Amino acid sequence: MHKDTKIEVIRAAMPAVREHIYLNTGTYGPMPSVVLDAMRSVTEREFANGRITRENYEYTTQLKAAARQEVAFLLGCRPDQIALTRHTTDGINLAIMGRNWQPGDEIVTTDMEHPGAQGPIFNVARRFGVTVRTARLGTGAGDVVSTIARLIRPQTRMVVLSHLTWNTGAVLPLREITELAHRVGALVVIDGAQSAGSIPVNVKELGVDVYAIPGQKWLCGPEGTGAVYFSDDALDQLQLTIVGYASLVQGALEPIGGFFVPKPTAERFEVGGMHMPAIAGQVAALQWLRETVGYDWIYSRIADLGHYAWHRLAELEGVEILTPPDRMAGLVSFTVHGCDPQQLVEALADRNIIVRWIAHPYSVRLSAGFYNTEDDIEHLIEALLTVRSELAKTGRASG
Numbered sequence: 001m002h003k004d005t006k007i008e009v010i011r012a013a014m015p016a017v018r019e020h021i022y023l024n025t026g027t028y029g030p031m032p033s034v035v036l037d038a039m040r041s042v043t044e045r046e047f048a049n050g051r052i053t054r055e056n057y058e059y060t061t062q063l064k065a066a067a068r069q070e071v072a073f074l075l076g077c078r079p080d081q082i083a084l085t086r087h088t089t090d091g092i093n094l095a096i097m098g099r100n101w102q103p104g105d106e107i108v109t110t111d112m113e114h115p116g117a118q119g120p121i122f123n124v125a126r127r128f129g130v131t132v133r134t135a136r137l138g139t140g141a142g143d144v145v146s147t148i149a150r151l152i153r154p155q156t157r158m159v160v161l162s163h164l165t166w167n168t169g170a171v172l173p174l175r176e177i178t179e180l181a182h183r184v185g186a187l188v189v190i191d192g193a194q195s196a197g198s199i200p201v202n203v204k205e206l207g208v209d210v211y212a213i214p215g216q217k218w219l220c221g222p223e224g225t226g227a228v229y230f231s232d233d234a235l236d237q238l239q240l241t242i243v244g245y246a247s248l249v250q251g252a253l254e255p256i257g258g259f260f261v262p263k264p265t266a267e268r269f270e271v272g273g274m275h276m277p278a279i280a281g282q283v284a285a286l287q288w289l290r291e292t293v294g295y296d297w298i299y300s301r302i303a304d305l306g307h308y309a310w311h312r313l314a315e316l317e318g319v320e321i322l323t324p325p326d327r328m329a330g331l332v333s334f335t336v337h338g339c340d341p342q343q344l345v346e347a348l349a350d351r352n353i354i355v356r357w358i359a360h361p362y363s364v365r366l367s368a369g370f371y372n373t374e375d376d377i378e379h380l381i382e383a384l385l386t387v388r389s390e391l392a393k394t395g396r397a398s399g
């Protein structure tokens with residue numbers, strides 16, 4: 001299919017991208033109509049038929065298996081290495097809380113991590129006396145591997161970092177970092193919130209141990225969905241922190257005084273009931289991406305459009321771009337001289353252009369999704385020029 005026709009077909013299935021100039025997939029992706037259909041049909045069925053029929057039990061088991069299967073395809077692993085979660089942060093917590101931490105153990109991380117990773121890291125630091133060693137990566141443009149290498153030592157039990165940083169949109173060199181971490185026996189835990197569905201990911205090739213992803217961002221699924229990959233080593237080493245019937249082999253703990261047998265697969269990190277309309281929406285989104293849109297096409301389209309946005313912004317006087325052009329995908333962070341990022345985001349929203357601001361480094365971030373067009377970027381550029389001169393006139397500009 002011709003590129004423009006394909007994008008038109010995709011946009012026809014995503015009302016949100018026609019309603020707005022939607023450049024904020026890094027926060028929430030727009031949902032295709034198949035997601036609405038799937039969620040609606042499961043909700044209606046549950047309401048009309050109830051949720052306690054034998055058929056429904058079979059159905060939910062199959063639906064969860066389908067979700068694990070789709071995620072396994074996306075990440076290049078086996079379905080039994082995937083647990084379903086509610087979001088990225090769940091997966092990161094399961095990994096970090098899964099160690100029997102001892103005082104003096106160390107975690108190596110970076111100064112580019114989202115609170116979804118920072119929170120669990122500092123939680124174990126406070127509870128168990130773990131030392132956190134933070135690599136100062138700036139915008140992620142420099143020699144990331146050497147900076148992280150200097151912090152890894154025998155006490156390092158875990159290295160926790162993003163594949164694609166949420167603040168400047170830099171893709172970090174995971175393969176090399178993983179090799180260094182494994183030399184001292186540390187597990188590598190990856191925050192895949194901005195990479196899953198925006199760049200190719202193969203957890204086996206990267207060699208990482210845990211890879212946590214959301215459903216609601218670049219994968220265009222509903223809120224409350226996510227997944228996490230565990231390598232076989234991680235499955236051997238990580239303990240359960242939250243446990244329930246979904247974690248245990250059937251019959252375990254029954255009757256009282258029975259036995260505690262976690263499932264042999266990553267499914268043991270699941271706990272109890274899930275919101276099945278959301279899982280149905282997640283499966284529908286992933287199937288649509290794989291079968292109808294195509295992951296290879298998605299990755300190359302996002303890379304092209306991200307670079308297009310980068311270059312168009314670079315042409316504007318007074319715009320400083322923080323995203324390293326040689327290691328980026330669909331996120332571009334920038335500042336406009338004389339404009340406060342929060343005010344800029346508000347003023348763009350007034351013009352129906354949806355982007356967000358980032359606190360560190362203080363900047364505006366756009367997300368170029370596979371469904372966006374060059375026209376969307378041009379609208380943003382035009383609006384930036386107008387807003388900049390308006391802010392200057394009203395004296396609301398900052399220094």
Ligand SMILES: Cc1ncc(COP(=O)(O)O)c(C=O)c1O
Binds near residue numbers: 026114164165213214
């Ligand atoms: C890099 C990164 N990690 C974690 C999160 C939190 O995501 P979730 O809500 O899926 O836990 C985000 C969300 O913006 C993010 O960008």
